[in-house]
Amino acid sequence: xxxxxxxxxxxxxxxxxxxxxxxxxxxxxxxxxxxxxxxxxxxxxxxxxxxxxxxxxxxxxxxxxxxxxxxxxxxxxxxxxxxxxxxxxxxxxxxxxxxxxxxxxxxxxxxxxxxxxxxxxxxxxxxxxxxxxxxxxxxxxxxxxxxxxxxxxxxxxxxxxxxxxxxxxxxxxxxxxxxxxxxxxxxxxxxxxxxxxxxxxxxxxxxxxxxxxxxxxxxxxxxxxxxxxxxxxxxxxxxxxxxxxxxxxxxxxxxxxxxxxxxxxxxxxxxxxxxxxxxxxxxxxxxxxxxxxxxxxxxxxx
Amino acid sequence: xxxxxxxxxxxxxxxxxxxxxxxxxxxxxxxxxxxxxxxxxxxxxxxxxxxxxxxxxxxxxxxxxxxxxxxxxxxxxxxxxxxxxxxxxxxxxxxxxxxxxxxxxxxxxxxxxxxxxxxxxxxxxxxxxxxxxxxxxxxxxxxxxxxxxxxxxxxxxxxxxxxxxxxxxxxxxxxxxxxxxxxxxxxxxxxxxxxxxxxxxxxxxxxxxxxxxxxxxxxxxxxxxxxxxxxxxxxxxxxxxxxxxxxxxxxxxxxxxxxxxxxxxxxxxxxxxxxxxxxxxxxxxxxxxxxxxxxxxxxxxx
DNA sequence: CCCTCAATTCCACTATATGAAAATTAATGA
DNA sequence: TCATTAATTTTCATATAGTGGAATTGAGGG
Numbered sequence: 001x002x003x004x005x006x007x008x009x010x011x012x013x014x015x016x017x018x019x020x021x022x023x024x025x026x027x028x029x030x031x032x033x034x035x036x037x038x039x040x041x042x043x044x045x046x047x048x049x050x051x052x053x054x055x056x057x058x059x060x061x062x063x064x065x066x067x068x069x070x071x072x073x074x075x076x077x078x079x080x081x082x083x084x085x086x087x088x089x090x091x092x093x094x095x096x097x098x099x100x101x102x103x104x105x106x107x108x109x110x111x112x113x114x115x116x117x118x119x120x121x122x123x124x125x126x127x128x129x130x131x132x133x134x135x136x137x138x139x140x141x142x143x144x145x146x147x148x149x150x151x152x153x154x155x156x157x158x159x160x161x162x163x164x165x166x167x168x169x170x171x172x173x174x175x176x177x178x179x180x181x182x183x184x185x186x187x188x189x190x191x192x193x194x195x196x197x198x199x200x201x202x203x204x205x206x207x208x209x210x211x212x213x214x215x216x217x218x219x220x221x222x223x224x225x226x227x228x229x230x231x232x233x234x235x236x237x238x239x240x241x242x243x244x245x246x247x248x249x250x251x252x253x254x255x256x257x258x259x260x261x262x263x264x265x266x267x268x269x270x271x272x273x274x275x276x277x278x279x280x281x282x283x284x285x286x287x288x289x290x291x292x293x294x295x296x297x298x299x300x301x302x
Numbered sequence: 303x304x305x306x307x308x309x310x311x312x313x314x315x316x317x318x319x320x321x322x323x324x325x326x327x328x329x330x331x332x333x334x335x336x337x338x339x340x341x342x343x344x345x346x347x348x349x350x351x352x353x354x355x356x357x358x359x360x361x362x363x364x365x366x367x368x369x370x371x372x373x374x375x376x377x378x379x380x381x382x383x384x385x386x387x388x389x390x391x392x393x394x395x396x397x398x399x400x401x402x403x404x405x406x407x408x409x410x411x412x413x414x415x416x417x418x419x420x421x422x423x424x425x426x427x428x429x430x431x432x433x434x435x436x437x438x439x440x441x442x443x444x445x446x447x448x449x450x451x452x453x454x455x456x457x458x459x460x461x462x463x464x465x466x467x468x469x470x471x472x473x474x475x476x477x478x479x480x481x482x483x484x485x486x487x488x489x490x491x492x493x494x495x496x497x498x499x500x501x502x503x504x505x506x507x508x509x510x511x512x513x514x515x516x517x518x519x520x521x522x523x524x525x526x527x528x529x530x531x532x533x534x535x536x537x538x539x540x541x542x543x544x545x546x547x548x549x550x551x552x553x554x555x556x557x558x559x560x561x562x563x564x565x566x567x568x569x570x571x572x573x574x575x576x577x578x579x580x581x582x583x584x585x586x587x588x589x590x591x592x593x594x595x596x597x598x599x600x601x602x603x604x
Numbered sequence: 605c606c607c608t609c610a611a612t613t614c615c616a617c618t619a620t621a622t623g624a625a626a627a628t629t630a631a632t633g634a
Numbered sequence: 635t636c637a638t639t640a641a642t643t644t645t646c647a648t649a650t651a652g653t654g655g656a657a658t659t660g661a662g663g664g
Contacts, residue, residue, distance in 0.1 A: 018640085059360055278550065333651080336612095
């Protein structure tokens with residue numbers, strides 16, 4: 001792997017800066033030269049100032065350094081998401097083995113969580129019943145982790161989003177609420193902001209329950225109201241059209257759920273219409289199927 | 303300012319890790335302890351591995367470290383944007399003085415660009431004619447910079463987006479094209495991806511020309527087609543509803559521009575309708591005004 | 605109470621980060 | 635062609651990053 005210094009040199013030369021100019025006020029010229037030739041490493045403090053001077057963020061620097069590939073966190077969850085969406089249980093198993101290995105080497109709890117998560121996705125794909133008894137305590141451990149971490153970071157948000165579907169309703173209620181509260185200080189940090197959105201959406205979907213229950217009595221009415229208001233707050237910026245469209249769609253589903261069929265259908269139709277107008281046919285079809293499923297069950301029922 | 307080590311300690315403790323666990327395989331326990339107590343700095347190489355183990359990105363770490371504030375790059379451009387949108391020429395002048403000072407201290411060209419940019423925004427707000435002669439060469443310098451930087455980073459994209467409005471049409475054509483091409487490798491890097499979107503939108507708006515010219519002959523027909531196709535390519539992911547809506551709106555404006563009034567109006571109405579349905583009244587009004595302006599001019603003309 | 609584990613401190617030692625000045629290279633121009 | 639100058643690399647001295655170990659403190663836990 002290329003050293004960081006070489007990347008820095010590339011960037012500096014791109015910008016037409018001399019060693020002297022970049023080093024000025026930060027470190028000696030000779031040292032910067034050494035670092036760029038990977039004759040020496042650099043301390044965090046100095047490097048921060050170098051990047052500041054270049055008006056560059058660490059993540060962007062690393063992105064360039066890693067040949068324009070995203071960081072490990074995103075790659076990890078994206079790999080899981082891709083494998084799951086493509087029903088590729090081989091890929092999931094592979095990922096699971098990797099994490100298991102890391103766990104055995106380090107004994108760190110986080111890798112155990114990863115193994116659990118991957119196992120669960122695997123069992124969904126393979127349509128195997130989850131070996132509940134065995135995992136029960138692992139799940140509890142995972143939930144405990146979420147309850148104990150005081151400040152959530154992007155990792156916790158993403159992990160929770162990827163596992164909430166396996167947790168009990170009362171846990172989900174508490175944790176999603178916690179997640180929303182903890183996310184507020186990340187308002188300016190786009191990535192966390194976005195995961196929070198998905199968490200809230202998934203929570204609402206979770207609380208609405210399976211489609212074939214849409215005619216029974218309602219369990220989480222108050223809580224749904226609460227989470228709708230969170231999602232509303234998150235979608236305040238007017239350019240967040242995707243969040244707003246999803247909100248519309250979910251509100252429609254909610255109306256359907258509580259029996260206001262005409263209103264609910266109308267709202268979902270609106271959402272479908274918007275997606276269609278914008279040429280997002282995949283999404284439009286997806287919602288349409290969802291709506292049809294509900295209708296089918298309700299017909300059976302009546 | 304708090305030292306990095308302290309922040310790391312907070313995070314480590316939050317995650318319930320011991321020094322031993324975090325240091326294992328990376329560095330000695332006693333050293334990590336030293337670093338966390340700011341008794342010592344840490345090298346970039348080691349710190350990268352620490353963050354990797356924590357599944358944390360540099361930017362997120364710095365975000366937490368800086369008390370949940372965005373990085374300097376974004377703060378800088380956001381400050382300018384805010385001041386401009388609020389017609390606050392005092393704030394702009396203040397920013398300008400800051401950059402001027404940096405320029406005098408370092409002699410770096412980039413600060414001169416910043417001064418130029420701020421001066422131009424200032425003159426728009428104060429409705430003063432730009433002192434063209436004086437700035438002509440500065441503008442040329444800025445354009446030269448864009449032409450010479452081989453690999454654009456987030457900074458270059460943002461700077462170009464903020465200044466293109468002051469450049470000549472032929473420069474804008476070339477540079478926007480370049481910008482799009484250079485942005486392709488940043489597909490996975492959200493922030494650059496987003497600025498690219500705005501650059502393309504602004505380019506199209508620039509090429510469409512002022513509203514009161516909407517009845518004259520068309521200059522950049524071919525180029526507009528080109529940029530529409532770029533923006534189309536960028537908006538492929540179906541969740542990019544804002545980009546898609548803007549595209550609809552701009553295509554409508556284009557139709558109006560080339561005389562297809564009914565079709566153009568219909569498209570823009572669609573966009574307005576979507577914003578309205580999604581409760582984005584600000585945006586909806588904004589587009590409505592735009593449409594009315596065009597219509598007013600066309601009526602005068604006929 | 606003892607026992608254990610996490611963290612700090614101290615020490616001795618090595619590797620290397622960092623700065624100042626000298627040497628080299630490259631480019632430019634008279 | 636030879637100065638001249640700027641940019642970079644080398645050299646070398648020193649401060650400090652980083653290791654490993656051992657002794658100490660402190661906080662539970664049984």
